[in-house]
Amino acid sequence: MRRLAIRPGGIGDFIVSLPALECLGSDSLEVWTTARNVPLVRFCSRARAIEATGLDLLAVAEPPARLISELRGFDQIVSWYGAGRPDFRDCVHRLGLPFVFLPALPAEGAGMHATDYYLRQVGAIVDCPSDGIPRIRCGVPRENFAVIQPFSSSARKNWPLEKYRALARKLERTIPVRWCVGPEDPPLAEAVRHDDLYELACWLARARLYLGNDSGITHLAAAVGTPVLALFGPSDPEVWAPRGPNVRVVRWSTSR
Numbered sequence: 001m002r003r004l005a006i007r008p009g010g011i012g013d014f015i016v017s018l019p020a021l022e023c024l025g026s027d028s029l030e031v032w033t034t035a036r037n038v039p040l041v042r043f044c045s046r047a048r049a050i051e052a053t054g055l056d057l058l059a060v061a062e063p064p065a066r067l068i069s070e071l072r073g074f075d076q077i078v079s080w081y082g083a084g085r086p087d088f089r090d091c092v093h094r095l096g097l098p099f100v101f102l103p104a105l106p107a108e109g110a111g112m113h114a115t116d117y118y119l120r121q122v123g124a125i126v127d128c129p130s131d132g133i134p135r136i137r138c139g140v141p142r143e144n145f146a147v148i149q150p151f152s153s154s155a156r157k158n159w160p161l162e163k164y165r166a167l168a169r170k171l172e173r174t175i176p177v178r179w180c181v182g183p184e185d186p187p188l189a190e191a192v193r194h195d196d197l198y199e200l201a202c203w204l205a206r207a208r209l210y211l212g213n214d215s216g217i218t219h220l221a222a223a224v225g226t227p228v229l230a231l232f233g234p235s236d237p238e239v240w241a242p243r244g245p246n247v248r249v250v251r252w253s254t255s256r
Contacts, residue, residue, distance in 0.1 A: 001026040004071075006079040007033050008050060009104060010153060011182070011197065011216025012240070013114075014040065015134045015223050017080075020118035023128035024078055032081075036183055039198035040136060040220075050081065058082075059091035071097050078125060080104040100125060106239060114239050133243050136223040138202035145176045147207045147226075151185040152215035159213055159231045159252055167211070175208065182217045214240055222247050 003026045007017055014037045021031060022043050029044040032053060041047035050056070054067045059082075071077065076098050082088035083101040092099045106117040115132050122128055150164045168177045179191040180200075194200035197220065204210060204217075205224035212218040212228075214235040222228045222242035230242055230249045237249045 001075045002028040002030075002073065004030045004032065004074040004077045004079075005044075006050065006055070006077065006081040007031065007037075008081045009034070009037075011037060012153075012214075012219040013104075013216075015136075015216065015219040016114045016240075016243075017118045018043075018134040018136075018223070019115055019130040019132055020122045020128070023119065023122050023126055023130055026126075030074075036197060039196050040201065042136070042198070055081065059085070059087040063091075063095070068095060068097075071095075074098060076100060076125075078102065078122065110239070112239070113241070113243070115243055133245075134219070134223045135225075136198075136201050136220070138198075138205040138224050140202050140205050142208060143206045145178050145207055146171055146209040146211065147178050147180050147204060147221070149180045149182070149210070149212035149215065149217045149221075150188070151181060152213040152218075153184075156234055156254070157214045157232075159233065164211070171209075178207075180204070180217065182215070218242050 003024055005021055005024050007014060014033060030046045031041045031044050032048050032050045035049035035051055038047045038049050054064050057063055078100050080102050083103050089101060102121045106114050110117055119128055119130055119132060148164055148168055150161050152158055171177050179188055181188050181191040181193050183195050201220050201224050204221045204226055207226050210221035210226045210228045214232050218230050219242045222244040227246040228242055232249055232251050233254045241249045
């Protein structure tokens with residue numbers, strides 16, 4: 001079967017979806033995702049950036065004939081893209097395209113971790129054995145340094161930077177500390193920044209310890225197997241905590 005999986009979303013949303021995406025593997029699996037997530041797709045025959053496919057033109061303008069022909073070449077298209085857009089769903093139905101739409105975010109009160117939610121979704125499509133742990137393999141040796149990533153996609157989710165700095169001073173008594181920021185984070189003079197997420201993943205895989213907020217980069221550190229201390233404020237760790245045998249989650253009070 002030739003299958004296409006379309007998974008938009010941020011870094012963390014994509015990583016918690018990895019076990020489900022891997023379950024969709026078939027004779028030929030292609031994945032379309034956001035451009036920044038493409039380097040993390042290392043388990044299928046091809047990965048492309050949604051922005052480069054013309055998919056956003058469906059239901060908005062006359063769709064390119066090349067795109068329609070390409071989509072018709074798949075036996076099944078499992079899409080988290082467009083699931084909440086009736087105009088998009090109606091368009092692909094009129095065109096006779098083999099889409100299966102899945103909700104992109106767990107429903108409020110779903111009562112399960114996001115990774116299990118996505119696994120349950122694809123379990124209705126394929127037999128899906130998985131231990132529910134997202135993994136990104138780098139094959140690099142561990143080194144003696146800790147990483148702190150003090151940002152996230154929302155200021156509300158960030159433990160105060162001054163507290164990270166105080167924690168770093170204590171850690172530096174026993175282990176060197178390096179700072180890290182993601183592709184869209186504010187500048188931090190002493191921080192390492194990798195625009196390629198797989199390069200960042202493999203750098204994180206070298207660290208002996210990682211500390212960070214509820215963020216995509218925290219999920220990335222967990223996925224490469226680095227011991228992670230994840231600091232959660234307003235987010236629900238029962239749904240969104242990074243997963244792995246080396247992950248610990250600490251809640252902090254949002255009343256400052």
